[in-house]
Amino acid sequence: MSSPTTIPQAPRRSLVESTIDLIRAQVESGAWKVGSKIPNEQELADMLNVGRNTVREAIRVLSHAQVLEVRQGDGTYVRTNVDAAETMRRIGRSSLREHYELRAMLEAEAARLAATHRSEADVAFLRELLSRRGERRDHVAREDFVDADIEFHGAIARMSGNAALAELYRYFAGSVRVYMSEALDEGDLPNPGLDVHAIIIDAIERRDGDAAAAAARAVATPVIAALSMERAKPSKG
Template identity: 35%
Template sequence: MKRARLSDQVVEKIRDDIQRKRYKPGDKIPAEPALMKIYAVGRSTIREAIKSLAMSGILKVQQGAGTFVNADLETASLEQRLQRANFEEINAVRKLLEEEIVSLAVAHHTPAQLAAIGECLLARKEAIAAEDRQACTEADIAFHMAIAHASGNRVLAGLYQHFTATIRSFFSKRALQGFAHFAMSHHLHEDLFKAIKAKRKKAALDIIRHILAHNY
């Protein structure tokens, strides 16, 4: 677990170096011994980090030639860009999306959409009662996705749909995202549902901002 966390740190450092143009698209990055000195970690940690970055398409490993920054990085698709973003970047965009989604859902939800949100909220509660962390994660994402559909804006809902896979991936790596974390925040999700149902926009926005501020 310690080595895995260390390799994640190296992944973020290499991403930052690419963003700062230390390594540009098409560039060959230093060999393992040099990377070990640059990031002050062992060979196995470097290899784990390189593997992770290669799987996400940021780096390309060419046998016999070395490891290169993906030359197509600047023209990557939205899904690829999301996979390469760090948690803070994802959360900042998620905040913008969710606030607009909640605002629109307050005004435009239908009875059927409201019922769907309520069903997801119930599933979240049942997952908490069962102490099933994976079920909690899926029910929580489904709850927010149902609100996105209730916004009445298919483009926003589609964008949020793209975000769900990335959010799921990030949250699965965070040690704090356990059963207790979902239980502690459930009342906020219930309050959000009630505010949307009652068409109380200010209250709904205050609640979603609180949820996002604490990464609930």
């Protein structure tokens, strides 16, 4: 009789990680407001039932993330209630459907603004990028197709005239790459082609913001619909 298969156990979360989560929760909930001074190390250690070294390391990590600010000789203050790295990790744990819904929102608004701010050179550049993207079958490597698609949509975000939106999309692009690759692995999911992407460019060229936004949403709509239907299916068993 063969011995049972064993797998490594998941590592337990460290006290520092747990302490970081507890402190972050106080900040995100508004219990410790932006600009306010948080309890000192000893008070936090007593509150959380951990050692001062654990608290000190947790504060160091959150200070590096710019959530907290340590003022020597004064104390530690809340700098922001948003941890950008943690936010992206949470986005990374979202479902494929949720990802495409968020992507549709960003790309629709980027296309709407690009229609207002675009130049003739911008339109020509988008057509060149779309030609490089082509269809999935035009690329031997899946990664090349994904990169070309991200470059096309990223260019629209950069043409929006909104630096914050463009930067957010650039930051979001890493998640886009992972989720798009996952979608391509799902053989039964729609794969929007050149024709629907060309409609976005045509609307941007006409400076029709509403049409550009609608066209950008239309790229993701079939995938979102398919994923919503998949989610609605009753589980087996």
